[in-house]
Amino acid sequence: MKREMETNQNNFNISQEFEIIPHQKGKAYPIGVKEWEFIKKKIGEINIDINNFHAIGFLLLGASASCLITIFATEFKTDSSKYLTWAILGISFIGGLLSVYFARDKHKQESVKPNEIISQMELIESRFENHKE
Secondary structure, rough: OHHHHHHHHHHHHHHOOOOOOOOOOOOOOOHHHHHHHHHHHHHOOOOOOOOOOHHHHHHHHHHHHHHHHHHHHOOOOOOOHHHHHHHHHHHHHHHHHHHHHHHHHHHEEEEOOHHHHHHHHHHHHHHHHOOOO
C-alpha cells in the first residue's frame, strides 16, 4: 500500500513539472453557425487545377535543345531551313522559359490548399462539439 502511494506521488510530481500557458487575450469576432458553414462550403468548392506549366515548359525546352543540336550537327543545304530551325529554337526556348516561370508563380499561389483550411476549421469546430445539443 505504501509502495503504491509512493508511485502515485512520483507520477503526481512528474505531472507538476508542466506549466499550462493560458490563452492570450485579444479581440474575437462571433460568427453564426450558418455563416461558418457557408464559408466552409465555399472554401471546399475552390478548385485548384493541375499545374501543367512545368510539363509544357520542359517539353518546349527539350525541343529547343534538340533544335540547337540540329543546328550544330547538320550542314544545311539551304539558308531557309537553317533560319527556320533558329526560329523554332528561339520560339520554343522563350516559350519554355515563360512556362517554367509561370509554373513557379502558380506554385506560390497554391501553397495553401483548401483542404488544409477546411481541416483547420473542423479542428476549431471540434472544440465546440461538447457544447452542441
